[in-house]
Amino acid sequence: MIAIKKILFGTDFSECAKAAQDYAAQFAEQFHAELHLLHVLPDVAMMMPDPGTALSLPQNYMLDIKNEAERSLGKLLPDAAKAGVTIVRSVRMGNPFVEIVKYAEETGIDLIVVGTHGRGALMHVLMGSIAEKVVRKSPCPVLTVRPHGK
Numbered sequence: 277m278i279a280i281k282k283i284l285f286g287t288d289f290s291e292c293a294k295a296a297q298d299y300a301a302q303f304a305e306q307f308h309a310e311l312h313l314l315h316v317l318p319d320v321a322m323m324m325p326d327p328g329t330a331l332s333l334p335q336n337y338m339l340d341i342k343n344e345a346e347r348s349l350g351k352l353l354p355d356a357a358k359a360g361v362t363i364v365r366s367v368r369m370g371n372p373f374v375e376i377v378k379y380a381e382e383t384g385i386d387l388i389v390v391g392t393h394g395r396g397a398l399m400h401v402l403m404g405s406i407a408e409k410v411v412r413k414s415p416c417p418v419l420t421v422r423p424h425g426k
Contacts, residue, residue: 280307284385286314286376286410289348296391296421301356303387303419310362313352314379315345316372342367373409381415388418 285300287293304311317338334340349365357363368375380388392407411418 280309280386282310282312282383282385282387283307284312284314284376284380284383284388286316286372286388286390286406287349287352288315288372290391290393292391292393292423294391295423296389296419297352299419299421300389301353301361303389304356304361305359309386310364311353311356312364312366312379312383312385313349314366314368314376315349316375317341317345317367317369318372319370338369342369373406373413376406376410377413377415386416388414388416390418390420392420392422 280303283300283304285297287297300311303309345367346365349367352365353361353363366379368379376388376390379385388410390407390410392405407418407420411420
């Protein structure tokens, strides 16, 4: 029998992620599994222009963004918590697909649930899909959920 004891829901708080959120909560409730909510903040170094270019971020920029992400995670799935689902919330910084896979490995996740969304063909070719990369690199099964109406 398949045992699903820990489910990871990776979210960027977008509308696309909300459809996946419902699946993650329902699976956690049905399997009496611990539900991990993960948001990955982009690494600021990846957003910086070329070396030597002057760019300064506000003093507490990353702290403020992290605090806001934690507040947003805290608001997710109040009904699941009321239904007795244990929820673990985490915020990390880095490349989203790398951090999702790493988190799954470190915490012994049995199932990852992520949303997909239809980027244009050019953006997909240039950047790829986070969900697609998670599927290829994940140590466990991955459920990808398309947004409603797509």
